[in-house]
Amino acid sequence: MTCLVLACLASTGFSAGAGECPTAFDTTVEARGLDGHGDIALADGRTLRLAALADIGTAPDPARRAALETLVAGRTLTLATADATPDRYGRLAALARLPDGRLVQEAALASGIAVARPEAGYLGCMPGLLAAERPARAARLGVWAQLPLKAEPPAALAQAAGHFSVVTGRVRTVGSTRKVDYLNFGPVWRQDTTVKVDSSVRSALAARGLAPAGLAGREITLRGTVDLVDGPVIDLRWAEQVDEVGEASGP
Template identity: 40%
Template sequence: MPLPRPRPRPSARAATAALAALAMASALAMVPAVRPAPAVAEPAGLSCGLAEIEPATGAGATVARATVAAVPDARTLLLADGREVLLAGLAPASADTPAGRTARAALAGLVEGRPVVLAQGTPIPDRWGRTVAWVTVAGDPPGPLRLGTLQLALLAQGHARVAARVEDEACRPALRAAERAARAANLGLWADPVYAAVPAAQPAEILKRRGRFAVVVGPVDSVRESGGTIYLNFGRRWAEGFAATIPKRIERTLAVAGLVPGRLAGRRVEVRGVVEQRGGGPRIEILRAEQLALDAPGGDAPGMHEAPERRPDRPRPPRMGP
């Protein structure tokens, strides 16, 4: 029977390598695992601030960091690199009016000559080649800009209104809150009869804004449908009173946003958009959810799903059964 062959002894070099690997493994086992830092919650009210637009997850995008060279009007910035920037989400006063000139001066005082950061939550195309963006001032901004974006600062001072189109839904509640606070305090545009919110019960005053952007506030008298259109009527005389018209095709879109037209009778709401005249009375066509809101703090959507308040002129039906 043959004897088993002896195993070869490891060389000194191999033994040294094995001992080194064992020592390294033991050392690594003693090092505590590195845990990622917890996410820091952003302060309430900064939904449109840089922290929300430019988060670590990469949602949203910074499109420029530049210095503002000039401010031609209450919604436009000219950068030192030659680009033209349009402030997203705002409806300013006309540039050739006293209110528009005051708003332009206020905007220039906040950003002219300062470095700014431009960001887009949702890329918004502009047919004239302008960059439509949310703007924050880099470094140590002036007091009003500590609210967050330039848009919030202008709204809080009453130098602009929230536009009928706001692409970034996360920004909308903060914009609305800033606008409502300025309106309640009668600041800026809201002190000017040309731009102040118009009561829905004054159709003649609303018609004076025909062809222009306006904010109309009042209780909905009734909701009616005709053909492919839903009418929010703000007066008994439908042909003469103010009405907001809603294409039937967007009813589901409004419902998803918490805006149910059929449940608005008796509710006080605000409507924004361009005033038109149809059949003698003033009209605003609602094509987007942000054009319609409850006229109450934080009233973009909360409460829309509740049952409508019963009209006092409509008696309760008699109770049936025991």
């Protein structure tokens, strides 16, 4: 049996969304369209990055870009942000509400334009974002026509190197040190896919019944940025990166 982590938490009464989700939609802006990087160009000269959202792919997808531009271009957006300080690229990160009351994030997720991405300041938004994402995922719309990617063989993740993605596979073994747990998806950790679980995440996973030591032999689906260090590596910084966990199985 596969457990949708958020659904299982709801049934046990555990609050799935760690932290807060911004609710003060108190800034109004005008969206011109998208810039060359796929962010939203605003009429006042600023750039808006849609918080808790990730595009998927190693190259821009014209169809997804056009769909997002159609959604926002020329619209008045109302913003709620966890931090009004621009990032190092000068972008403002925020939740954006359309004139009809929908979140741009939720509308984009529902059509498969992008996937939800856990992000500091927005972790409490993840249950709602994942719920918005779920129908597109079930229907394999947009990005979900290719996702999730298989953790093994490791070459299957080569296309995702340097990019945020959703990955699924069976954890073969778990290695632990004081600071890091390693979920190994293949027999040779130096070339196979590995998920590094920071010690700060252990307690949050354990509270969900997902202590790293107990994940050996279980199918797991998670999301994160894929790096190549020997083999593919994903850093697990937040429990919200885990989507699904199956029952344990034999070797």
